[in-house]
Amino acid sequence: MDLFQETKFIMNKYGIKANKNLGQNFLIDEDIVNGIVEQAKISKEDLVIEIGPGLGTLTSRLLEVAGKVIAIELDKNVLETLNDRFKLYNNFELINQDILKTDLKSLIESNLNEKLNCCKVVANLPYYITTPIIMKLLEENLNLESITVMVQKEVAERLTAIPGKNKEAGSISYSIYYYCDAQIALDVPRNCFIPSPDVDSAVINLKLLKQPRIQIDNEELLFKIIKSAFSQKRKTLINSLVNKKICSSKQEAEKVLNEIGIDLKARPEELSLEDFAELSKKLS
Numbered sequence: 001m002d003l004f005q006e007t008k009f010i011m012n013k014y015g016i017k018a019n020k021n022l023g024q025n026f027l028i029d030e031d032i033v034n035g036i037v038e039q040a041k042i043s044k045e046d047l048v049i050e051i052g053p054g055l056g057t058l059t060s061r062l063l064e065v066a067g068k069v070i071a072i073e074l075d076k077n078v079l080e081t082l083n084d085r086f087k088l089y090n091n092f093e094l095i096n097q098d099i100l101k102t103d104l105k106s107l108i109e110s111n112l113n114e115k116l117n118c119c120k121v122v123a124n125l126p127y128y129i130t131t132p133i134i135m136k137l138l139e140e141n142l143n144l145e146s147i148t149v150m151v152q153k154e155v156a157e158r159l160t161a162i163p164g165k166n167k168e169a170g171s172i173s174y175s176i177y178y179y180c181d182a183q184i185a186l187d188v189p190r191n192c193f194i195p196s197p198d199v200d201s202a203v204i205n206l207k208l209l210k211q212p213r214i215q216i217d218n219e220e221l222l223f224k225i226i227k228s229a230f231s232q233k234r235k236t237l238i239n240s241l242v243n244k245k246i247c248s249s250k251q252e253a254e255k256v257l258n259e260i261g262i263d264l265k266a267r268p269e270e271l272s273l274e275d276f277a278e279l280s281k282k283l284s
């Protein structure tokens with residue numbers, strides 16, 4: 001039985017219909033499943049957190065190579081399938097929760113030990129919450145080695161864009177660049193899933209840096225400025241800084257930008273992470 005037939009078989013057996021509202025697009029391509037696991041470079045010393053195991057296609061491969069897999073799934077309808085499928089594995093734990101409400105810090109800390117000493121996130125993400133999931137993984141100061149996840153292709157290009165260099169960069173690109181080395185690892189056409197989504201996908205690999213890429217005293221202000229700068233599409237940086245009350249007046253914004261040598265007509269995507277860091281230093 002190939003993965004397509006196996007997926008259909010499981011769905012029939014358990015009476016499961018893909019739930020669009022939960023972003024359910026099940027992987028049916030063996031090469032892609034193997035490719036994700038290869039890119040994540042998993043060993044028996046690794047604790048893997050899988051977000052949204054669905055019917056367990058990726059989980060099944062992860063369980064062969066990882067020390068332990070903790071799968072966090074919101075949909076109650078797939079729990080029986082997962083529990084049946086993996087009941088003989090003693091390295092599998094299933095948590096029925098919303099990933100955005102899960103206390104990942106405690107979960108990871110309580111599972112890491114001498115034998116299981118490294119935590120990696122691997123997932124085919126539910127696309128409707130890609131950004132909040134990635135931000136949670138980056139901002140909660142988790143002890144993560146890497147994040148290897150499937151996302152929409154266009155989103156993958158934004159997430160891996162180098163700020164100030166690639167025009168695809170958005171405010172989230174700065175956060176990723178601050179915390180990680182990021183790259184697109186695999187392109188995944190839409191026919192690798194059932195149901196087939198309307199867009200192509202890509203697997204990205206984020207490797208967490210030991211220290212953030214730059215040293216900054218006021219991280220909160222830095223990201224507040226970046227978010228404000230990007231909150232108003234097609235506005236110049238100056239207008240966004242004033243509208244979002246980061247600067248009290250156009251004159252103040254012009255003065256600060258002049259001082260750090262940034263073109264007054266610059267758009268936010270033209271600024272590097274270092275430029276924003278300079279700006280936040282001036283404004284703190």
Ligand code: SAM
Pocket residue numbers: 022023024025026027051052053054055056057058072073074075097098099100123124125126127129
């Ligand atoms: N891993 C499976 C695969 O590759 O075939 C399914 C991936 S599917 C794109 C996304 C999965 O995330 C679904 O199983 C869905 O139920 C689950 N999901 C959606 N929202 C979630 C949330 N807030 N927390 C945890 N899981 C969620």
